[in-house]
Amino acid sequence: MKYYIIAGERSGDLHGSNLIKELRKKDPDAEIRGWGGDMMQEAGMDLVRHYQDMAFMGFAEVIKNLRRIFGYLKEAKADIANYKPDVVILVDYAGFNMRIAKFAKSKGLKVFYYISPKVWAWNQGRAHKIKKVVDRMFVIMPFEKDFYKRFDYDVDYIGNPVSDSVTDHVPNPDFRTKNKLYNSKPIVAILPGSRAQEIENMLDVMLSVLPSFRDFQFVVAGVSTFGKEYYEQYNKDKNIKIVYDQTYDLLSHSVAALVTSGTATLETALFNVPQVVCYKTSKISYTIGKWVIKVPYISLVNLIAGKQVVTELIQDDFTGKQVTAELKSILFDKHFIKKQKDGYALVREKIGECRTAERAAELMVEYLKG
Template identity: 30%
Template sequence: MSVSRPLRVAILAGELSGDILGADLMSALLKRFPDAEFEGIGGPRMLSAGLKSLYPQEALSIMGLIEVLPHLFSLVRARNRLRDHWLANPPDVFVGIDAPDFNLGLEVVLRKAGILTVHYVSPSVWAWKQWRLKKIARAVDHMLTLLPFEADFYKRSGIPVTYVGHPLAEQIPLTVEQASSRLLLGLNADRPVLGVLPGSRGGEVKRLGEIFIQAAKLCQQQLPELQVVLVPANEKREAELRAIGFPGQWICATAQASQCMAASNALLVASGTVTLEAALYKRPMVIAYRLAALTYRIARRMVKVAHIGLPNLLAGKRLVPELIQDEVTPDRVAQQLLPMLREPFSGPLIEEFTALHHLLRAGGGETAADTIERLLIERGTLCR
């Protein structure tokens, strides 16, 4: 299959979890179209894969109903600039990765202009905001979902969809060796390790950082031999956590979440994609999340699911503890973590995580690239 010029792909990932997906998809597309050109918004992985950045990713990494308000003008301005750029220079396909509040509005305009639009990572419409389905139907030619039950939901709603699984399920082996990661992080191989991952957004660190640090200190008081690895998502988050303050003997492993997970006995994580990665590493975890008070009061009335953590959502039951809003205190968190740190990994829990791992091995970026190629052929952009 070929085009008479390089394939032009507009691609936009609003945060670090989307950067993983975007880079994986770009790699798969480059196998099919070695001269493909990519431009948009992404993180370090996508930039390394060849993305021409049109706007910094950090500017989009804002979550919440109320939290976004101070940034609304700059977000609207960024979206308008991107809209005007792509309307004047139409790509062959636009791929919006997650960030639905930003991407869907952009997709509506681009699709109306005749540009193929693909949305990668379903908005959580099955949990809340089901009224958004009408906008999704106007915005996207095709939805790519990470989770199988999401695909079923869209099929019932008549929206074209493909379940692709998660690329991390392909990249992470079913059994992960612990000793080498401990060696790389400078940890003692024979002492327990707690990994602390307080989120990739500034708001998450602001609301969870101090609580997570205090909870880890309480665990260390009960288990003096405990080693703690703190994982800021990037240098900016590291500076924010250092301003909060943490013991100098802790390992600060900025942007090394995977190594930390492999090395740890248990994890303390902010709710998000990182919980899925932790499950793929087969590590017990405590999931915690706090929102701005008004955002939480609004969301509590609208959310229709029993769990917030992806491992629990996928399993349809509570595999690991979840603490939300006022439940997230240093004492409560430490109480949940200590049994995980004192006991070896649970056989039944590992079996549950392994089943999820197999479920999520649906091709990831390769399946997503196959779908995009098929859509381009059907549209006539590519020749058979």
């Protein structure tokens, strides 16, 4: 069968690549084309356009780049129409992919959605539209199945791919030596995000707290797509190290972490590393977001737990002073650390154990053949 897959960011590239590997096992004759990144391409997808071309973060940034986005939509629609796939599989990335879903459905194509748009966070009425244009929805958050039930829409909970990735990871015992890190100093992981806008909004403040923690080494999780020259502008202290494409190894060796809100918050929790969640965007994006978002938390950890497990420092609360205070809590306050790790245990229990990509591929092929 022919599959067309679209992922619009780095995490989608990872999850899409795992799905592609499993689809090829279930359907050895699979032909796969789409939009994504290096990992999806390496898994065997014919890559049309890289997600980095579409990496716009925040409401204001999207509005500024609308002309480019509509150009990409036109390009994707034309390519799908020309390719004539048996199914279009959309990976998160709601603003773009919901428009593709509507188009594909209008052309009589099957539409599967792998990793639901966060309609539960804002404009929940969009669930009605999803029900109309998406044939099968595969969700990865435990609470999403109950959410969609409210709209009389049966979806498949398939576990969480982040849990699978963390479980499968084998830590590199030579991580410190390989990256020339101090053996004598505990590591505080700095996860500033994978988009340029995130990194530029977050990293300076995250690293500004370093003078208060001289007994620790701060290690930044860099992504190689930006290159070493890009990160070196932040490397202003001998206690700062930057490692590239080794986030899981970094978390495996860390005693605490400062994490930009996103998938990385859940990854950090599943590695059982105490964390402070941080987030800052442009004033206009934040104002719009605060107005439309209807959930009490922004981090996946707190959303899955259904209560506050990790501290969230958002926008004006994200200051060097506040980060310093919260980092001290997750490094030195044993009661605080235990409470957070107990919350992590609840998150793991709610997620459950499931081979997410394998289960998704199995169901997808079954639905297509049925």
